[in-house]
Amino acid sequence: MAHIIFSPPYIPPAQAAQSLRTHGYAVLQPEDFAQWMGLSVNDLQAMDADWQGLPPDAFLKDGGRYRRRRHSCFVSDGDHVQQVPHRAHWQPVEYNALHGGMQRMFDPMLDATTHSPAWLAMINALGQLADQVFCADDLHERWFVEAHQFRIDTTDGIGRPTPEGAHRDGVDLVAVLLVNRKGVKGGETRVFEATGPNGQRFTLTEPWSIMLLDDARMIHETTPIQPAEPGGVRDTLVLTYRRGNFQGADLQESAS
DSSP states (O other): OOOOOOOOOBOOGGGHHHHHHHHSEEEEOHHHHHHHTTOOHHHHHTTGGGGTTOOBOTTOTTOOOOEEEEEEEEEEETTEEEEOOOOOBOOOTTTOTTTTTOOBOOOOOOHHHHTSHHHHHHHHHHHHHHHHHHSSTTOOOEEEEEEEEEEEEOTTSOBOSOTTOSBOOSSSEEEEEEEEEESEEEOOEEEEESSSSOEEEEOOOSTTEEEEEETTTEEEEEOOEEESSTTOEEEEEEEEEESSSOTTHHHHHHHO
C-alpha cells in the first residue's frame, strides 16, 4: 500500500502567535524558524551530532527497543535561560496512559548542546512566543521547560514515536522539531481539537521544521515508522513550556 504524504501547512513566523491563539497550532519551515531566532539552519544542524549517541529508553512498557532519548530541564524567564539540576520526567496517567505515574530518570543532554548559543537562543525565543500567546499585554511568565531528544529506529521493523497514542502533555506550549528523517516511511503527524471535530494530518520531512501546539486545546500523535531502507531513523526534539512548575515537582520535592 502506497504511503500518501500530506505537506505541512507552513505559515510565516510572524503569524505563529495568532495561529496558536486562533487555531491551536502553527507549523514553520526550517529557514523561517531559524531566521526568526536570528540564526541559520546551519546553526541548528550543528546540534545534530548529539542525536547519534542517545542511550536506550529503559522505560518503554510495550517492551519495544525502538526508542533512544535524553532529557533535561530549564527555566526561561524573559530573556534569561537557566538549566536546572537534573530531574526525573513525570506525567499523570490522565495525560499518558502508558507511562503516566512513573518517575522516569533519563540521561541528561550533553553540555555541548545545552551550552551552545543556538540552543539558548531557541529556548529563549520559544519562551517569548509563549508569552505572546498566553500572557496579557507585555507581561511575561516564568516558563518551566522540559527538553526531550528522541531517536526512533526501525531495527525491529517498526518504531513508535508516540507509543501512548493520541495525547496531550499537560503543559501550555508544545514544540515538536524534526531533526532528521532517513530511510523511513510513515511518521505522519496528526493534530486535532481536544473538544471539537477539526484536525490536520501532515508529514514533517524537512530537518528543523517545527510544529507548535497549544496543549490545552490540541491532541497530537505521530504514526509508527517502518524501514524504507536499512537503518532507518527519525530524530526529533520535543520542548514543553509550562507555567507554575514542572509536572510532578511536588512529588520529587517530598521524596528528597
